[in-house]
């Protein structure tokens with residue numbers, strides 16, 4: 001099935017690594033002109049070099065998703081270059097390693113701002129131009145942790161709970177403007193975030209696989225396909241949903 005994404009423009013955050021990088025790669029492969037943004041500007045440049053080498057159209061941007069000024073500069077540069085922002089994929093966010101008793105105020109703030117505030121700032125920065133053109137697709141990264149089924153990562157869970165509620169509230173507001181807002185909630189996916197300090201430990205990958213309802217472990221591609229579908233007009237009648245890509249870790 002052709003997703004008919006050729007000629008669209010997209011901003012993808014978190015594009016230096018993991019799922020953001022794979023989403024950017026998939027969209028560029030479908031003919032989307034991609035702005036790959038990340039707080040790790042060198043990483044974003046490396047992603048773009050790969051996309052361009054593969055024949056795609058892509059640009060790198062250094063962006064802290066919790067910085068409004070940087071968001072405005074990025075959106076303006078896309079509008080100056082292409083005249084439109086069709087797609088926003090809010091993927092960036094920091095990993096969490098602290099629990100209820102050792103999450104200090106700074107770590108709580110890092111989780112909430114790096115995830116939830118970042119999504120809010122990204123959406124509100126691109127909305128005016130999408131409303132003006134009466135066209136837009138926003139796909140937010142969410143997580144199975146939004147449902148409180150993973151314990152002892154307080155800031156991370158709270159931030160994704162907020163993203164889930166915000167996505168639905170924004171979806172209702174944006175739908176009359178022909179803007180589709182949805183989110184994707186992965187379970188545990190193998191990326192640099194989960195490898196670091198967890199899945200790279202001996203036996204950890206096998207233990208995760210054993211704990212999975214489905215007999216496999218989630219990969220970035222499993223999640224990226226859903227971003228691409230929700231970013232396309234194939235999903236034009238899909239508004240305010242959460243796609244659960246958890247291999248059964250989240251069954252409600």
Ligand SMILES: NC(=O)c1ccc[n+]([C@@H]2O[C@H](COP(=O)([O-])OP(=O)(O)OC[C@H]3O[C@@H](n4cnc5c(N)ncnc54)[C@H](O)[C@@H]3O)[C@@H](O)[C@H]2O)c1
Pocket residue numbers: 013014015016017018019020037038039040043063064065066091092093094095113114115118141142143144185186187188189190191192193194
């Ligand atoms: N890996 C999982 O199991 C999993 C599951 C559900 C949700 N998530 C979420 O998916 C997103 C992508 O995670 P990943 O697993 O690909 O991790 P990753 O560490 O490979 O990639 C995250 C990227 O976000 C960037 N980033 C972090 N803070 C940022 C900020 N303030 N501004 C801009 N960029 C920033 C990092 O530099 C990195 O490139 C994250 O929001 C993560 O919380 C991950």
